Amino acid sequence: MKIAILGAGAWGTALAIAAAARHEVQLWARDAAQAAALQATRRNARYLDEVALPPALQVTADRGHALAGADLTVIATPMSGLREQLAALGDERAVLWLSKGFEAGSGALGHEIARALRPGRACGVLSGPSFALEVALGRPTALVAASADAALAALAVRAFHADALRIYTSGDIVGVEVGGAVKNVLAIAVGALDAMALGLNARAALITRGLAEMTRLGVALGALPATFMGLSGLGDLVLTATGDLSRNRRLGMLLAQGQPLAQALASLGHVAEGAPSAPMVLERARRLGVEMPITEAVADVLAGRATVAAALARLMARDARAEV
Secondary structure (H helix, E strand, O other): EEEEEEEEOHHHHHHHHHOOOOOEEEEEEEHHHHHHHHHHHEOOOOOOEEOOEEEEEEEEEOOHHHHOOEEEEOOOOOOOHHHHHHHHHHOOOOOOEEOOOOOOOOOHHHHHHHHOOOOOOOEEEEEOOHHHHHHHHOOEEEEEEEEEOOOHHHHHHHHHOOOEHHHHHHHOOOHHHHHHHHHHHHHHHHHHHHOOOHHHHHHHHHHHHHHHHHHHHHHHHHHHHHHOOOOHHHHHHHHHHOOOOOOHHHHHHHOOOOOOOHHHHHHHOOOOHHHHHHHHHHHHHHOOOOHHHHHHHHHHHOOOOOOOHHHHOOOOOOOOOOOO
């Protein structure tokens, strides 16, 4: 089958590398100079320099060429680029995206953007605990393809399921997207906690209570509670909150070390989706009457309304209550 992957960042490149062993893959880069460099050097020097591109993988800046005859289109941009890419498709093709987050400004999840722009057309998300480098290196990884369209989820399995990459399916796109978005916010909190050297007890408590927040919001939005015990919930939360390759975790550590937000974001060199998502998560939660104190603390730190130490003290001062 032919797969078009739109976006030559770390994750798009990694998935293209994984799929190129069995399928015809076209990796589209917005910047013509970047596309030419990737095609010539067989390396993504900016985002994934550690792994060579396989000979079969083709890179292009010609969007039409990448999409021509594709059986599956995958959007591999940050959340900020998803709306533009969906709007530009303008046809009946089935599409998956890798973007994780609540869109800045609108607060929309990916499936809500797709529903507004492409009503009635097959769409879904491929998500789960996955660092791009490990996928590109062929290390064992499990993801979940979520869509209301079972045929599209099955197509994702056919496209990406392989020896080192397991693809599960789900009909709960709401739950899978909420998990993928909220875990980035919570990873900022865990990174800050770890930078303060407050111990493993504190880390476990924060992850567990964060999972409770994620589940409350997801269920209020129509998700299934069980989804949050799966790959896109607990799985992605644990990886992003504790893994050294996590940009969101690293952002939290830098903030706890006293770096201003702009400086911390610039030093990462990649997008940390938790930063733009945090205020959007909090806004949607408040509209639904869902309490998310950890998310509120992260949003306050990012906005400069509280220091990391003050936000932590506020969380620890909350009244005792039943665990729900």
